[in-house]
Amino acid sequence: MSKAPLLRVSGLEKSFGGVRAVRQVSFEVGRGEIVGLIGPNGAGKTTLVNLITGVVRPDGGRILFDGADVTTQRPFQAARRGLARTFQIVQPFPQMTVLENVAAGALFAGKATSRREAERVAAEQIAFVGLQPFADAPAVSLTLPNRKRLEFAKSLAMGPRLLMLDEVNAGLNSAELDNALDLIRRIAARGITIILIEHLMKVVLGLSTRIMVLHHGELIRAGAPRDVIADPRVVEAYLGQKFAKRYGRLADA
Amino acid sequence: MRTRYVLLAVGVAVLVLLPAYGGNYLVRFGTFLCMYAALALGWNVIGGVTGYPSFATAAFFGAGAYAGALLQVAHTPMPLAWAGAVVFVAAASAVVGIMILRLRGHYFAVGSIALVEVARLVASSWSDLTGGGMGLNVPILPGGPEYAGMVFLYSMFAVAAAAFAAGLWIEHGKLGFALRCIQQNEDAADMVGVNTTACKIAAFVLSAVFAGATGAVYASWTAYLDPSDAFSILLTLKVPVMAMLGGAGTVLGPIVGVVVFQAMEELLWSNFLEMHHAILGLMIVGLIFFLPGGLLSLGAHRRRAPARATSREVPAE
Ligand SMILES: Nc1ncnc2c1ncn2[C@@H]1O[C@H](COP(=O)(O)OP(=O)(O)OP(=O)(O)O)[C@@H](O)[C@H]1O
Numbered sequence: 053m054s055k056a057p058l059l060r061v062s063g064l065e066k067s068f069g070g071v072r073a074v075r076q077v078s079f080e081v082g083r084g085e086i087v088g089l090i091g092p093n094g095a096g097k098t099t100l101v102n103l104i105t106g107v108v109r110p111d112g113g114r115i116l117f118d119g120a121d122v123t124t125q126r127p128f129q130a131a132r133r134g135l136a137r138t139f140q141i142v143q144p145f146p147q148m149t150v151l152e153n154v155a156a157g158a159l160f161a162g163k164a165t166s167r168r169e170a171e172r173v174a175a176e177q178i179a180f181v182g183l184q185p186f187a188d189a190p191a192v193s194l195t196l197p198n199r200k201r202l203e204f205a206k207s208l209a210m211g212p213r214l215l216m217l218d219e220v221n222a223g224l225n226s227a228e229l230d231n232a233l234d235l236i237r238r239i240a241a242r243g244i245t246i247i248l249i250e251h252l253m254k255v256v257l258g259l260s261t262r263i264m265v266l267h268h269g270e271l272i273r274a275g276a277p278r279d280v281i282a283d284p285r286v287v288e289a290y291l292g293q294k295f296a297k298r299y300g301r302l303a304d305a
Numbered sequence: 306m307r308t309r310y311v312l313l314a315v316g317v318a319v320l321v322l323l324p325a326y327g328g329n330y331l332v333r334f335g336t337f338l339c340m341y342a343a344l345a346l347g348w349n350v351i352g353g354v355t356g357y358p359s360f361a362t363a364a365f366f367g368a369g370a371y372a373g374a375l376l377q378v379a380h381t382p383m384p385l386a387w388a389g390a391v392v393f394v395a396a397a398s399a400v401v402g403i404m405i406l407r408l409r410g411h412y413f414a415v416g417s418i419a420l421v422e423v424a425r426l427v428a429s430s431w432s433d434l435t436g437g438g439m440g441l442n443v444p445i446l447p448g449g450p451e452y453a454g455m456v457f458l459y460s461m462f463a464v465a466a467a468a469f470a471a472g473l474w475i476e477h478g479k480l481g482f483a484l485r486c487i488q489q490n491e492d493a494a495d496m497v498g499v500n501t502t503a504c505k506i507a508a509f510v511l512s513a514v515f516a517g518a519t520g521a522v523y524a525s526w527t528a529y530l531d532p533s534d535a536f537s538i539l540l541t542l543k544v545p546v547m548a549m550l551g552g553a554g555t556v557l558g559p560i561v562g563v564v565v566f567q568a569m570e571e572l573l574w575s576n577f578l579e580m581h582h583a584i585l586g587l588m589i590v591g592l593i594f595f596l597p598g599g600l601l602s603l604g605a606h607r608r609r610a611p612a613r614a615t616s617r618e619v620p621a622e
C-alpha cells in the first residue's frame with residue numbers, strides 16, 4: 053500500500069450551472085512531493101482542492117487517498133484522514149485565541165485526545181510558524197500575514213499527510229514572502245506532501261518538484277518544472293512570452 | 306469569578322430552603338425560577354454556545370408536557386412518566402433536528418418557530434388523544450398542596466441543576482469546544498475535523514431534553530394542559546430573551562437572566578399581562594443593540610479590555 057501514490061485522481065468532473073470548472077482531470081501525487089498547481093484565474097484550482105477535501109461533491113470521477121476511495125467524503129472526514137488545506141480567503145474562528153484556533157485542529161483532526169494535549173500540540177505549531185507573541189490574542193486581531201501563518205499552524209496541528217496550500221502567499225511583501233517560503237520548505241522537510249497553488253512563479257519554481265497546469269478546468273500539462281514552463285501551450289495559456297524567457301533561467305538554476 | 310459562584314450557592318440555599326420559611330406564593334415563584342432556569346440553560350446549548358437561534362423551546366416543552374401527562378393518565382407512576390417524556394422528546398428532537406439543522410441563520414429561526422405552531426396544531430386537532438382545545442386533566446399528586454408544592458419545587462430544581470451540570474460539562478469538554486467552533490465559523494469547523502452535523506444534533510437534542518423534562522414536571526404540577534398553554538409562543542420567545550439578558554453562551558448568564566427577568570416581571574409588569582409581547586419585543590431590540598453580550602459581559606469587559614490592548618501593541622512583523 054505504501055508504494056501506491058498518496059493521492060490518485062481520475063476523471064474528475066465538476067460543473068457549476070453551465071460552467072465546467074473541472075473537466076476530466078486525472079493525476080497522481082507521490083509521497084514527499086511538492087507539486088505546484090498553476091493556471092489563470094478561474095482555471096478551477098480552488099475547485100479542485102474543494103473536490104479533494106469534500107467541500108464540493110464531484111459530478112464524476114474518483115479520488116483515492118492512500119489507496120482508499122474518498123470521493124464522497126465530507127470535509128471533516130478528509131481532515132481526520134490527513135488531508136489538510138489552507139483557504140485562499142483565511143477562515144479563522146475570529147473570537148477565539150490563536151492557541152484555541154490551532155488546538156481545534158489538533159483535537160478534532162489530529163491525534164490529541166484531550167484539550168490539554170491539544171493545546172500542547174498547538175503551542176508547538178504556533179512556535180514553528182513564529183506566532184508565539186500572539187498565542188493569546190483573538191484571531192481577528194491578527195494582521196493578514198499572521199492570519200496566513202495561523203492557517204499554516206492550524207493545518208499542521210491536524211497532523212496532515214497531504215497539505216494543500218491555496219495561495220497562502222498572496223498579498224505578502226517580499227520579506228514576508230521569504231519567511232513563507234522558508235516555512236513551506238520546513239514543512240516539506242517533515243515529510244508532508246504538498247500541493248502548492250500559487251501565482252508567483254518565483255515561489256512555484258523555487259519549491260516544486262513537479263508542476264501541473266490547469267486551464268479552463270482541464271489539466272493541460274504536468275511534468276518537471278523546466279519542461280512545463282517551456283511548453284508553448286503553457287506559455288500561451290498562462291505565462292506569456294516574457295515570463296517564459298525570464299523564468300526559463302530560474303528553472304534551469 | 307469566585308464571587309459569582311458564592312452568590313450562586315447562596316441563591317441555591319435560599320431556594321432550597323424556601324418551603325421552610327416561605328408561603329405558597331414564594332414556593333411557586335421559586336418553582337418558576339427553576340423552570341425558566343432549566344429552559345434557559347437548555348436553550349443556551351443550541352442558541353448560545355452553538356449560535357443557532359432556536360425558537361423551538363415551547364415545541365419540546367409542550368411535547369414533554371403532553372407525553373408525561375398522557376403517560377400519567379395511562380396510570381404510569383409520575384417519575385416514570387417523566388422519564389418516558391424525556392425519552393420521547395429526545396427521539397423526536399433528533400428526528401426534527403436532522404431536518405431543520407440544515408438551515409442556518411434566519412431560516413433556522415423561522416423553521417424552529419414553525420415547529421411550535423405545528424406541534425400546537427397537532428395537539429389541538431388530535432382531540433381523541435389530547436382532548437384538543439378542551440384540555441387534558443392530569444392526575445393530582447396526593448398529599449395536599451404544601452407537600453405537592455415542595456415536590457414540584459425540588460423536581461424543577463433537579464432539572465435546572467442537571468441543566469447547569471450539563472452546561473459546565475459542555476463548556477469544559479470536547480463537545481463544547483466543537484460547538485464553539487461551529488458558532489464561530491461552521492465551514493471552518495468542518496475543515497478542522499468537527500463532525501458538525503453530529504455535534505449540532507447533539508446540542509439540539511440536549512437542549513430539547515431539558516425543555517421536555519421541564520414540560521413533563523410542569524404538566525404534573527399544574528395538573529391541567531391545553532395546547533396554547535403547552536405550546537406557548539410567549540414561552541418560546543421569553544426563554545431566549547432571558548438567556549441573552551444574562552449572557553448567552555456562558556454557563557451563569559442564563560441563570561442571571563432568569564432571576565433578573567422574573568424579578569422585573571414580578572415587580573414591574575405582572576399587572577399588565579397583555580403587554581407581555583410588547584415588553585418582550587422591546588427587550589429583544591434593546592438587547593441586540595445595547596447589550597449583545599448580556600449583563601455578565603458588563604463585568605467581563607473591564608477584565609478583558611486590557612488583555613486585548615496588549616495583544617495589539619505587540620508590533621506586527
Ligand atoms: N461554488 C461555486 N458556485 C458557482 N461557480 C463556482 C463556484 N466555485 C467556483 N466556481 C466557478 O468555477 C470556476 C473555477 O473557479 P476556481 O475558484 O476553482 O478558480 P481558481 O483557479 O481557483 O481561480 P483563482 O486563481 O482566481 O483563485 C470559475 O468560473 C468560478 O466562477
Ligand SMILES: [Mg+2]
Pocket residue numbers: 097098099140218
Ligand atoms: Mg482559487
